[in-house]
Amino acid sequence: MLPTFCEHCGSLLFGLMRQGLQCEVCKANIHRRCEKNVASHCGVKTRNLITAIRECGLNPSDLGLSAEAVAAASAAEAARTATTQRNLKSELFPL
Structure with a gap:
C-alpha cells in the first residue's frame, strides 16, 4: 500500500478505506473537507x-x-x- 496525499492541501489521506474522493476523469485524490475548495x-x-x-x-x-x-x-x-x-x-x- 502506498500513502495517498490530497492534491489540494498536500496532507496525507488517513484510513484504510474511503480515505477521500477521487475524480473519475483526472484521478485526482482529495479530502472530503477539501472538495468545496477544489477548482x-x-x-x-x-x-x-x-x-x-x-x-x-x-x-x-x-x-x-x-x-x-x-x-x-x-x-x-x-x-x-x-x-x-x-x-x-x-x-x-x-x-
Missing part, C-alpha cells in the same frame, strides 16, 4: 490554465489550484524559457 479543471492543461490566470493579474493559488501544481507549472515555464534561450544562443553563436 473543477479536469481535461485542462494546468500549465496553460495557470498562465492564463496570471495573464489576468490573478493568483492561481487563490482560485483553488494546489501549490504543487502552481510550482510545477512555474518550473516547467522556467525550463521552457531556459531551453528557448539556450536554443537561441546556439543559433546565434554556433559552437
Whole structure:
C-alpha cells in the first residue's frame, strides 16, 4: 500500500478505506473537507490554465489550484524559457 496525499492541501489521506474522493476523469485524490475548495479543471492543461490566470493579474493559488501544481507549472515555464534561450544562443553563436 502506498500513502495517498490530497492534491489540494498536500496532507496525507488517513484510513484504510474511503480515505477521500477521487475524480473519475483526472484521478485526482482529495479530502472530503477539501472538495468545496477544489477548482473543477479536469481535461485542462494546468500549465496553460495557470498562465492564463496570471495573464489576468490573478493568483492561481487563490482560485483553488494546489501549490504543487502552481510550482510545477512555474518550473516547467522556467525550463521552457531556459531551453528557448539556450536554443537561441546556439543559433546565434554556433559552437
